[in-house]
Amino acid sequence: MIHDPWNGSGTTTAVAAMMGFRSIGFDVNPALSIIAAARTATREEAIEVLQAIKALEARPPKGKRSAAIQLTAIFHRLHLDTCTLAETYENRRVSLILCILFRAARTLAKPSRASNPTWYKISPLSQPTTATDVLNEVKRQADIDLDSISWRQSSTPAPMLHTVNSCIQHLPDETIDAVVTSPPYLTRIDYVKATLPELQLLSLIFPDLDELDIRRKMIGSPLVGRTAPMAIDAWGRTASDCLGLISSHPSKASNGYYLRFYLRYFHSLFVSLSSLFESLKPSGFLSMVTQTSHYKEVFIDLPQIVEEMALAIGYQRTGSSQFHQSRSFVTLNAKSSRTLSCVNPIEQISIFLKPNALVRS
Numbered sequence: 539m540i541h542d543p544w545n546g547s548g549t550t551t552a553v554a555a556m557m558g559f560r561s562i563g564f565d566v567n568p569a570l571s572i573i574a575a576a577r578t579a580t581r582e583e584a585i586e587v588l589q590a591i592k593a594l595e596a597r598p599p600k601g602k603r604s605a606a607i608q609l610t611a612i613f614h615r616l617h618l619d620t621c622t623l624a625e626t627y628e629n630r631r632v633s634l635i636l637c638i639l640f641r642a643a644r645t646l647a648k649p650s651r652a653s654n655p656t657w658y659k660i661s662p663l664s665q666p667t668t669a670t671d672v673l674n675e676v677k678r679q680a681d682i683d684l685d686s687i688s689w690r691q692s693s694t695p696a697p698m699l700h701t702v703n704s705c706i707q708h709l710p711d712e713t714i715d716a717v718v719t720s721p722p723y724l725t726r727i728d729y730v731k732a733t734l735p736e737l738q739l740l741s742l743i744f745p746d747l748d749e750l751d752i753r754r755k756m757i758g759s760p761l762v763g764r765t766a767p768m769a770i771d772a773w774g775r776t777a778s779d780c781l782g783l784i785s786s787h788p789s790k791a792s793n794g795y796y797l798r799f800y801l802r803y804f805h806s807l808f809v810s811l812s813s814l815f816e817s818l819k820p821s822g823f824l825s826m827v828t829q830t831s832h833y834k835e836v837f838i839d840l841p842q843i844v845e846e847m848a849l850a851i852g853y854q855r856t857g858s859s860q861f862h863q864s865r866s867f868v869t870l871n872a873k874s875s876r877t878l879s880c881v882n883p884i885e886q887i888s889i890f891l892k893p894n895a896l897v898r899s
Contacts, residue, residue, distance in 0.1 A: 541714045541817065543704035543810060544721045544757070548574025551697035555690045561697040562709065566755045567729075568701045568747065569640065569736035571627055575699050576637035579630035581689040587634040590616055591680040596673045602666035605646045609639050609663070610742045612676055623744045627699040636740075641679040643735040646672070662735045703755045705809045709817040717814050720827035722758035723883075724803060724838050730756055757806040766798035767805040774846025776839055777804050783836045796833065808847050815851050820894035824853065829863070830883045841886035853890035861885045 542550035545563030547570050554561035555578045565571050579587075594615065616635050626632045647662030690696065700707065722729060730737070730753045741747045754761050769781055784800055785793045814824060828840045845855060863883050 539713060539715050541709065541717050541814075542719045543717070543814065544719050545574055545699070546570050548577045548697070548699070550718050551699065552577040552690075555694055555697055556688055558694050560695045562714075563697055563699045564702050564704050564707060565699075566701065566703050566752055567733060567737075568623055568744075568752070569733045569740060571699050571701045572633045572636050572736075572740075573640065574697070575627040575630055575633035578690045578696055579634050580692045581684065582692065583630050584634060584684060584687070584689055587616075587631055587638070588680050588682075588684075591635075591638065591677060594673060594677070596670040602668055604664050605643065605667040605672055606663035606738055606742055608667060608669055608672040609643055609676070609739055611669075612673065613639055613743055623740070623747065624701065627701075628696075630696070636743075638676060638680050639739060640736045642672070642675045643739050645675055645679070647735040663738050704813070705757065705806045708813050711816050712819045714814075714817045715819055715822050717818065717822075717824040717826070719825070721807060721810070722756065723829045724758060724800075724831045724840055726758070726760050726799060728753060728760050730759075757810070758803055760799065762795065762798045762802050764798075766801040769801060769804070770808075772847065772850040773804050773808055774843060774850060776846055777843045780833075780836065780838055780843070784833055787834060787836065789834055792833075800833070800838075804843070807844070808851075811844070811847055811853075812851050815853060815892060818892040820892060822892050823856070824848070824890045824892070825887060826890075827885060827887045829885045841884075841888055844888055848888075848890045852892070854893050856889045856891050858886055858888045861887075 540550065540554040540559050540561040541563075542561070543564045545551055545565045546567075548563060551561045551563040551574055563571070563574055565574070594612065613635060617632055621629060621632060626636065643663055646665075646667065649665070650662040730749065734749075737747065737749050737752070741749065750761075753759055754763075769778065771778075781797065781800060781804075785797045787793075787796075789796075811824075818824065826844060828844050830840060831838045841858070841860075845858075849855065861884070863885055
């Protein structure tokens with residue numbers, strides 16, 4: 539059983555399904571969970587959905603309506619049965635329909651993109667569009683080469699996907715063989731905003747969806763609120779030193795907003811690592827990819843912080859590898875090169891083992 543508590547668009551669960559492993563994927567963003575589910579559909583399910591989309595005819599347009607409303611109407615024409623948001627992850631056919639509509643929505647939203655690649659200048663799907671133009675874009679997105687995609691074999695297990703906060707949702711003790719994951723990096727980027735077209739469409743289909751609540755729950759969210767947890771010794775010396783440098787930094791809000799941001803991140807990361815330790819079977823392993831970053835000129839060695847937290851919890855370190863990145867979000871800021879001697883971050887994969895009961899005793 540493979541687990542990814544920050545599954546995102548589902549690379550871990552898709553590869554696990556291809557290899558015949560059972561898997562569980564968590565993510566706080568429902569749009570990404572739907573994409574993850576679509577990636578593990580079978581070829582037969584894909585053919586059924588694509589044929590249904592190609593058979594659609596544009597209804598006589600009665601003026602222009604927003605692209606979001608047009609896409610919602612197409613969804614209801616393709617999917618007549620009602621279902622909850624959580625049920626879409628189990629119904630790969632519905633997830634495939636939504637995933638194709640997501641791709642169309644993202645194309646239709648391109649004129650709304652801002653200079654920040656994770657933000658939109660306006661509500662991206664609010665522009666008036668004809669039914670014919672929207673349907674043609676949906677069909678274009680559905681017209682893919684089935685042979686170029688590795689669909690899940692019907693004989694292999696489908697992953698279990700859940701839209702939950704990994705800091706709150708706990709799996710039963712000693713049920714997971716391996717955790718393969720990468721948490722959101724310490725970049726203060728609002729990753730939920732990057733899926734605004736998808737979430738705008740989902741909010742019309744599932745009115746209970748709350749984008750602001752999703753943004754607040756995400757680890758590393760820039761929405762930190764006015765309170766923050768207290769630092770604890772178990773976070774390690776590196777985290778403590780970073781927090782001290784940030785809180786004493788002369789820049790505006792260093793001892794306020796930014797300190798709360800890092801406190802919340804380190805707290806969420808430690809809680810998640812502790813929960814994962816309990817859910818791992820003895821001799822199970824944790825493989826985690828993290829990335830270094832900066833606050834102003836303060837170097838944030840997140841891989842080292844993860845290692846110190848893991849050792850305090852009870853993991854055993856078994857190995858690591860580093861990868862230098864030539865491109866990153868920090869290089870989008872033209873002023874960063876003037877402040878930092880080296881802006882390119884380092885990604886590191888760290889592997890830890892949960893010792894068996896005999897070793898721990």
